[in-house]
Amino acid sequence: MHNIDSEQSIFGIKEVIQEGLCIGCGACTNQSKFATVRFNDYGELTADISKANIQELDLMGKTCPFSDSAPNENILTETIFKSEPNVTYSDVLGYYTGLMAGFSNKHRPFGSSGGIVSWLLEEILTNKTVDAVIVVGRTPDSDRFFGYKVITDPCDLQSNGTSFYYPVSYDNVLRYIQDNPGKYAITGVPCFHKALRQLKLVNPIIAQRVVLQIGIVCGQMKSSFYLEYLDRKAGKTNPLIDACFRRKDENLHADNYLFEGKFLKNNGEMQKRIVKNSDIGSNWAMGFFKPRACDFCDDVFAETADIAVMDAWLDPYISDGKGTSIVIARTNLINQFLISGQSNDMLVLNSISENNVIESQRGGLNHRRVGLRYRLHIGDSRYLPKKRVLPSATIDIWMKFEQRIRASIRAQSRSAMRIQLNSTSFDLKLFNKNMRILLYIYKWFLRLRKIATKHQNYQKEFELD
Ligand SMILES: Cc1cc2nc3c(=O)[nH]c(=O)nc-3n(C[C@H](O)[C@H](O)[C@H](O)COP(=O)(O)OP(=O)(O)OC[C@H]3O[C@@H](n4cnc5c(N)ncnc54)[C@H](O)[C@@H]3O)c2cc1C
Structure with a gap:
């Protein structure tokens, strides 16, 4: 047991929110008209359920991906995929009917990796498997720079392709699905698909209408501060009007993509500014602007989605800047x-x-299997959800230190950016000043570890307990 308070036996939705583990998926808003999702002071979308009554709290807990009142990924997928003919089960990947690497000729140029997701979305719209697809794109009339959108015309897929490292929520589109009969496919990161599967168990309308769940493999989400950070790195002068987190340069390695921000100059002319991932890439390893929930997630591969698509971050694919996707098909239909x-x-x-x-x-x-065991172990004094791996301290000293320093960097990046955004300047001077000591320690830690250790092979420890 990870909790210290014997009265608190269930880690429900209230505890999820209290402990800062709400990812803002919005599944709860389908269970109570009093539940809303909005930005907190740190650019994270989180649920406000303060006006909900006890029965509603109970219902919402059953659809919250970080609550213990809801079934976990193993229980959910056993009922969904286990009976598929020729299905294989892996403790790390979940159920699958096929594993492939490749790309779509047409969609690759604007897709994040090989454009496989955009291809599939176009295919299912054209052959009328679904009436609409629900994807992420620019939402200019909202306080959310990017958000979920309902698309019926395949021509609109290009402007809503690629990866959006920005907080999104299912709140508005769940209302849309509820009010508009039809068949839908929906994209999402692993915890969002888990929430949707849980919701399908209690809401037959959503279960009937959402016919395909398209999984985006996820290492971590980002708060809206990440977009601000990139914009400033690119030399912000005026407010952004559009942005792309993954512009490709075919001459570079696939993981050296570019951030591209668009803004209007004072004379009304459109201007683009870019930053190379190689100039900002280490923010991913350090966990800048990562919601706390991502440190308590054990599903990398969107195990509950019908298909999971990811970047082919390995040889020979990684050296091809045009981009390649790896696909896990979980059903024979896919x-x-x-x-x-x-x-x-x-x-x-x-x-x-x-x-x-x-x-x-x-x-x-x-991070999500080996490091999570240790994070659960050191979090024993705090109230935490149950995960599919158990708390354990049996990892090497280097990894232990890394988990602790990354947690500090994550927390510090939130408050340092908050301070920066409260200032009047468009630069990152205050942010950098407030991050300096921690980043210096991390840099020296990495150097020392490189000298002291060889490559660690944790593969066995990726399995569930
Ligand atoms: C937050 C985040 C973290 C990721 N982490 C990893 C990782 O650690 N390792 C890895 O290999 N891949 C990761 N990916 C996935 C990868 O970036 C690509 O999305 C994936 O390779 C699919 O590429 P594609 O070219 O086939 O898709 P595309 O053709 O580019 O289509 C992507 C589709 O997904 C939708 N979409 C984009 N962002 C979101 C979002 N935030 N929520 C829901 N839908 C969205 C788009 O609207 C589009 O329709 C991550 C993606 C995101 C959004």
Whole structure:
């Protein structure tokens, strides 16, 4: 047990919010008209359920991805995928019917990796498997710079392709689905799909209408401060009017993509500014602007979605700047779509081994399986949700230190950016000043670890307990 208060036996939705573990998915807003999702002071979308009554709290807890009142990924997927013919189960990847690496010729140029998600969305809209797809894109009339949108015209997919490292919520689109009969496909990171599966168990309308869940593999989400940070790194002078987190440069490695911000100059002319990922990439490892919930998630591969798509972060794919996706198909229907796309020359796909899929996400798995055990162990004095791995201190001293310093960097990046945004300047001077000592310690830690250790192989420890 991870809690210290014997009275608190269930880690419900109230505890999720109190402990800063709400990811803002908005599934709870479907269970109570008093639940809302809004930005907190740190650019994170979180639920406000203060006006909900006890029955509603109970219902909301059953759909919250970080609450213990809801079934976990293993229980959910056993009922969804276990009966699929020819399905394989892996403790690390979940259920799957096919593992492939490749791209869509048409969608690759604007897709985040190989454009496979955009291809699938176009395919299911065109062949009328669904009436609409629900994806993320620019939402200019909202306080959310990006958000979920309902799309019925395949031509709109290009402007809503790529990855949005920005907080989003299902709140508004769940209302849309509830009010508008039809069949929908929806994209989402792992915890969002888990919430949707849980919601489907208690809401037959959502269960009937959301017919395809398209998983975006996730190492971590970011708060809206990340967009501010990138904008400032790119040399912000005027407010942003649009942004792309993953502009490709085909001459570079796939992981050296660019952030591109667009703004209007004082004379009304549109201007673009860019930053290379190589100039900001280490923020991912250090966990800048990462919501706390991501430190208590054990699902990298969107195990509850019908398909999971990720970057092929391994050789030989990583050296191709045009981008390649790795795909985990979890149903035979998805397999059939992919195979017919391949035979119609729309997709280039190759089979890939389970080990290679795991290898492509080694960093995320280290954090979400191996590191999580230790974070649960050191969090024993705090109230935490139950995860599919157990608290443990049996990792090497270097990893222990890394978990602690990353947690400090994560927390400090939130408050340092808050201070920066409260100032009148458009730069990052205050942020950098407030981060300096921690980043200096982390830099020296990495140097020392490199000298002292060889590459650690944690693969066995990625499995569930
Ligand atoms: C927050 C985040 C973290 C990620 N972490 C990793 C990682 O650690 N390792 C890894 O390999 N890949 C990660 N990815 C996934 C990767 O960036 C690509 O999304 C994936 O490779 C699919 O690429 P594609 O070219 O096939 O998709 P595309 O053709 O680019 O289509 C992507 C679709 O997903 C939708 N979408 C984009 N962002 C979001 C979002 N935040 N929530 C819901 N829908 C969204 C878009 O609207 C679009 O329709 C992450 C993505 C996100 C958003």
